[in-house]
Amino acid sequence: MGEQAPLPQDFLDLSADCGGDPLRVQGPGGNTSIKLGETLWIKASGTELANALDDDIFVAVDRAIALAEAKGAGDGTCQAAILDPERGLRPSIETTFHALIDWPVVAHTHSVATLVHATSDQGFAEAKRKLDGLPVAFVPYCKPGRPLTEAIAAKMTPSVQVFVLGNHGLIVAGDSAPDVATLMGEVERRLAMPVLADGSPPEGSAPDGFIWLQTSALAHDAQLFSLATQGSYYPDHVVFLGPALPTQPVDGAPACLIQGQDLAIRKEATPAQKAMAQCLSDVLTRLPANWDPNAIGSEAEAELLNWDAEKYRQALAARRA
Numbered sequence: 124m125g126e127q128a129p130l131p132q133d134f135l136d137l138s139a140d141c142g143g144d145p146l147r148v149q150g151p152g153g154n155t156s157i158k159l160g161e162t163l164w165i166k167a168s169g170t171e172l173a174n175a176l177d178d179d180i181f182v183a184v185d186r187a188i189a190l191a192e193a194k195g196a197g198d199g200t201c202q203a204a205i206l207d208p209e210r211g212l213r214p215s216i217e218t219t220f221h222a223l224i225d226w227p228v229v230a231h232t233h234s235v236a237t238l239v240h241a242t243s244d245q246g247f248a249e250a251k252r253k254l255d256g257l258p259v260a261f262v263p264y265c266k267p268g269r270p271l272t273e274a275i276a277a278k279m280t281p282s283v284q285v286f287v288l289g290n291h292g293l294i295v296a297g298d299s300a301p302d303v304a305t306l307m308g309e310v311e312r313r314l315a316m317p318v319l320a321d322g323s324p325p326e327g328s329a330p331d332g333f334i335w336l337q338t339s340a341l342a343h344d345a346q347l348f349s350l351a352t353q354g355s356y357y358p359d360h361v362v363f364l365g366p367a368l369p370t371q372p373v374d375g376a377p378a379c380l381i382q383g384q385d386l387a388i389r390k391e392a393t394p395a396q397k398a399m400a401q402c403l404s405d406v407l408t409r410l411p412a413n414w415d416p417n418a419i420g421s422e423a424e425a426e427l428l429n430w431d432a433e434k435y436r437q438a439l440a441a442r443r444a
């Protein structure tokens with residue numbers, strides 16, 4: 124061991140294509156994997172699919188150990204399955220479902236079109252209609268990691284190749300990277316949503332230390348403003364931006380939404396935080412007015428941020444006061 128296995132070029136291309144499209148992957152979100160013999164190659168935690176062609180972003184894990192962790196052994200992080208610990212890469216938190224899904228190539232994205240549908244009952248019903256005829260399963264929201272893998276296991280059959288993950292995203296699996304790319308393209312085409320809301324450029328200047336994101340629809344549309352400031356809708360938003368956007372600058376919050384102006388983001392925000400703020404705008408501006416998205420709720424937020432649920436509720440209340 125000690126060097127990167129020569130991964131198939133079409134697999135690297137699939138990974139980079141997903142990572143290069145902000146409507147499918149934002150920042151370090153999403154992950155791809157390929158099973159070669161007894162080894163599962165999976166995107167490493169914290170790396171970006173967009174860099175798949177240039178950097179070593181994949182880590183090798185023992186497929187059998189990862190599968191055992193998917194089914195309840197170990198701690199579910201698959202760190203015990205790493206084949207080459209000296210490289211210092213940790214497998215994605217989502218490795219267990221890649222091991223569980225028994226197809227050679229698995230690609231997981233935080234597809235905006237999927238998120239628009241998979242946050243509301245109306246959207247789910249519409250997605251079921253649009254994806255009719257495809258080998259698809261619908262999975263309710265669960266915390267990423269082994270809880271999500273267990274929810275996927277409950278819906279999985281040998282023929283299912285597409286998983287729509289409630290308040291989270293999309294998984295597409297297949298025999299080869301080109302097969303996955305084709306099937307994912309079909310799902311994206313069927314679920315694609317036009318931008319329905321737009322705003323006008325902000326007239327005021329951004330708060331001290333902030334810049335406008337230049338995506339102002341959320342600040343101008345009363346319904347979208349209330350959605351963005353009252354809840355969070357998928358895990359990476361919470362991980363990178365915290366819970367619902369505050370309506371003015373708040374210590375520790377990298378972004379805020381100023382009514383009638385724009386989404387403001389701190390000047391020193393990371394590219395991942397900016398990508399996640401853009402993602403919120405991309406999702407909410409495609410939401411039909413008569414769909415009612417379900418926020419993941421404070422308990423799920425506390426889980427994602429590794430907070431005690433009661434302490435988290437108190438901190439949230441203080442932030443809103």
Ligand SMILES: [Zn+2]
Nearest residue numbers: 153217231292
């Ligand atoms: Zn994910």
